[in-house]
Amino acid sequence: xxxxxxxxxxxxxxxxxxxxxxxxxxxxxxxxxxxxxxxxxxxxxxxxxxxxxxxxxxxxxxxxxxxxxxxxxxxxxxxxxxxxxxxxxxxxxxxxxxxxxxxxxxxxxxxxxxxxxxxxxxxxxxxxxxxxxxxxxxxxxxxxxxxxxxxxxxxxxxxxxxxxxxxxxxxxxxxxxxxxxxxxxxxxxxxxxxxxxxxxxxxxxxxxxxxxxxxxxxxxxxxxxxxxxxxxxxxxxxxxxxxxxxxxxxxxxxxxxxxxxxxxxxxxxxxxxxxxxxxxxxxxxxxxxxxxxxxxxxxxxxxxxxxxxxxxxxxxxxxxxxx
Amino acid sequence: xxxxxxxxxxxxxxxxxxxxxxxxxxxxxxxxxxxxxxxxxxxxxxxxxxxxxxxxxxxxxxxxxxxxxxxxxxxxxxxxxxxxxxxxxxxxxxxxxxxxxxxxxxxxxxxxxxxxxxxxxxxxxxxxxxxxxxxxxxxxxxxxxxxxxxxxxxxxxxxxxxxxxxxxxxxxxxxxxxxxxxxxxxxxxxxxxxxxxxxxxxxxxxxxxxxxxxxxxxxxxxxxxxxxxxxxxxxxxxxxxxxxxxxxxxxxxxxxxxxxxxxxxxxxxxxxxxxxxxxxxxxxxxxxxxxxxxxxxxxxxxxxxxxxxxxxxxxxxxxxxxx
Numbered sequence: 001x002x003x004x005x006x007x008x009x010x011x012x013x014x015x016x017x018x019x020x021x022x023x024x025x026x027x028x029x030x031x032x033x034x035x036x037x038x039x040x041x042x043x044x045x046x047x048x049x050x051x052x053x054x055x056x057x058x059x060x061x062x063x064x065x066x067x068x069x070x071x072x073x074x075x076x077x078x079x080x081x082x083x084x085x086x087x088x089x090x091x092x093x094x095x096x097x098x099x100x101x102x103x104x105x106x107x108x109x110x111x112x113x114x115x116x117x118x119x120x121x122x123x124x125x126x127x128x129x130x131x132x133x134x135x136x137x138x139x140x141x142x143x144x145x146x147x148x149x150x151x152x153x154x155x156x157x158x159x160x161x162x163x164x165x166x167x168x169x170x171x172x173x174x175x176x177x178x179x180x181x182x183x184x185x186x187x188x189x190x191x192x193x194x195x196x197x198x199x200x201x202x203x204x205x206x207x208x209x210x211x212x213x214x215x216x217x218x219x220x221x222x223x224x225x226x227x228x229x230x231x232x233x234x235x236x237x238x239x240x241x242x243x244x245x246x247x248x249x250x251x252x253x254x255x256x257x258x259x260x261x262x263x264x265x266x267x268x269x270x271x272x273x274x275x276x277x278x279x280x281x282x283x284x285x286x287x288x289x290x291x292x293x294x295x296x297x298x299x300x301x302x303x304x305x306x307x308x309x310x311x312x313x314x315x316x317x318x319x320x321x322x323x
Numbered sequence: 324x325x326x327x328x329x330x331x332x333x334x335x336x337x338x339x340x341x342x343x344x345x346x347x348x349x350x351x352x353x354x355x356x357x358x359x360x361x362x363x364x365x366x367x368x369x370x371x372x373x374x375x376x377x378x379x380x381x382x383x384x385x386x387x388x389x390x391x392x393x394x395x396x397x398x399x400x401x402x403x404x405x406x407x408x409x410x411x412x413x414x415x416x417x418x419x420x421x422x423x424x425x426x427x428x429x430x431x432x433x434x435x436x437x438x439x440x441x442x443x444x445x446x447x448x449x450x451x452x453x454x455x456x457x458x459x460x461x462x463x464x465x466x467x468x469x470x471x472x473x474x475x476x477x478x479x480x481x482x483x484x485x486x487x488x489x490x491x492x493x494x495x496x497x498x499x500x501x502x503x504x505x506x507x508x509x510x511x512x513x514x515x516x517x518x519x520x521x522x523x524x525x526x527x528x529x530x531x532x533x534x535x536x537x538x539x540x541x542x543x544x545x546x547x548x549x550x551x552x553x554x555x556x557x558x559x560x561x562x563x564x565x566x567x568x569x570x571x572x573x574x575x576x577x578x579x580x581x582x583x584x585x586x587x588x589x590x591x592x593x594x595x596x597x598x599x600x601x602x603x604x605x606x607x608x609x610x611x612x613x614x615x616x617x618x619x620x621x622x623x624x625x626x627x628x629x630x631x632x633x634x635x636x637x638x639x640x641x642x643x644x645x646x
Contacts, residue, residue, distance in 0.1 A: 020464070023467045025471065026464060080423075081423040104463055104467055107429075107463050110430065111456050111463070112460070114452065118452055122448075126445055130438070133441070136434045137431050137434050140349060140430050140434070141346060144424075
């Protein structure tokens with residue numbers, strides 16, 4: 001069994017989903033955002049989770065895509081809130097259509113996500129939807145925290161980790177747990193899958209923050225330093241703000257408050273401050289801690305060795321990624 | 324049994340619902356919009372529907388409130404899209420907080436609605452949620468149609484009825500059907516309840532359009548003629564546009580396109596055009612048609628006479644309302 005089989009199955013089913021037709025302003029944006037691609041990490045985690053416990057992993061495909069549609073719904077609404085012009089290099093829905101269309105299409109996508117999740121077998125439907133709903137509310141909580149952080153200079157590491165846990169990681173945890181649930185795993189196993197997915201997810205998000213500053217410009221694919229230019233409250237900036245004292249702090253604040261600056265100059269100056277404060281090493285340490293916790297969770301999962309290796313290899317790719 | 328018992332039970336449960344706490348920007352607006360009141364028609368329909376078939380109607384309370392939370396979610400998002408400053412005489416959420424808060428709080432409300440609906444018994448959960456999801460998507464379709472109509476002058480009666488059916492009436496139908504489902508009614512009965520609720524709902528919405536022009540200013544509670552002042556595409560305006568010929572049409576178009584006008588003068592001039600065209604009578608005829616269809620649906624429902632009278636009396640209040 002290779003992950004390509006799961007990915008192909010997801011893509012095939014994605015092609016066949018009918019979100020609706022009329023009015024087109026409501027449904028075209030759904031088709032559009034779903035066609036922009038993405039790594040399909042979440043539904044793949046669901047299928048890998050189901051395959052741990054059953055050969056009939058195909059019954060997890062539609063629920064898995066429910067998680068993917070939900071994720072894309074959050075992107076559509078987050079892009080309105082963040083006034084983002086581009087998503088995966090293409091115009092965002094509120095730019096291509098308008099804000100109202102993006103609000104309402106997103107609303108229908110959230111309904112569509114539930115519709116796909118309704119394909120979970122009847123005896124597992126209530127827990128699958130209860131856990132999904134809890135997770136969905138948490139993702140919104142994380143987005144609100146992220147927005148609240150924009151105007152604060154005193155965000156603690158614990159607050160930041162809690163925000164990315166809610167905004168990003170709980171859904172990765174849920175995706176994997178959902179697979180376990182559909183596959184027939186017991187509650188304790190599903191809890192380990194959830195925790196494992198969540199811990200890997202936190203490491204994944206911290207790595208995102210790290211790569212934006214220290215990524216290889218050739219491999220990274222995006223502009224290195226984008227977060228620094230935008231004053232984005234990443235793990236690195238929050239740690240730097242927490243640790244910088246005296247003239248280093250003054251210099252950092254100066255860069256954060258300048259309205260006119262040379263972008264390359266700001267990126268190299270702030271990166272130099274991070275270097276002085278040992279932020280890179282601290283971030284790498286935290287990333288490793290969360291990845292290690294995640295793999296420890298997976299160790300606790302009692303399943304066929306080869307099948308578990310598929311999950312672990314996929315998680316390793318997330319750990320070792322350079323883009 | 325009196326409807327007051329159902330209303331009190333709904334209010335008590337509404338007081339006890341915990342939507343969430345943190346971050347407050349996410350959850351305070353939910354508490355706020357739910358506290359603005361409203362007639363609680365939808366959850367009352369669910370309880371009346373359940374009581375037709377079971378003494379244990381209290382098990383329908385939380386699912387019923389799921390419908391009410393969903394309805395208020397649509398109000399929160401519609402108010403953003405319509406740029407409405409007031410809701411039930413109080414500032415709308417996007418005015419009191421901001422647009423982003425209204426988007427994200429609304430999103431969580433949609434999740435909360437599903438969480439409340441998860442209180443349907445396990446053996447009825449899948450159909451309850453499948454029908455709810457279909458209905459929720461239709462409500463969004465209706466809202467998109469309504470927005471599309473704003474820039475069109477050639478909306479047909481059939482299109483308009485279809486829009487209000489989707490935007491308003493299917494949820495009234497679903498609310499009643501949900502009660503039947505929870506109460507243990509069979510599929511055919513639930514279909515009649517749905518159709519009945521939907522037909523009453525269409526009549527109800529048409530009556531809304533009528534009262535805005537022909538309501539008794541003392542009893543109506545709102546400014547009579549508000550829809551005329553705002554050029555709102557109501558049933559009356561759509562019929563007038565479809566029927567007016569020659570100088571009457573020119574006069575109507577003139578009033579619709581003036582940017583400066585005396586409000587009382589516009590209201591009385593457009594009302595006079597409606598009078599000339601017999602729009603009031605036509606609207607009353609349609610209202611009666613839909614109400615009659617609704618009561619015919621209820622006739623088909625096989626349930627205890629006294630219990631059915633509670634539902635029919637409630638529907639009659641909607642028919643005979645003057646505000």
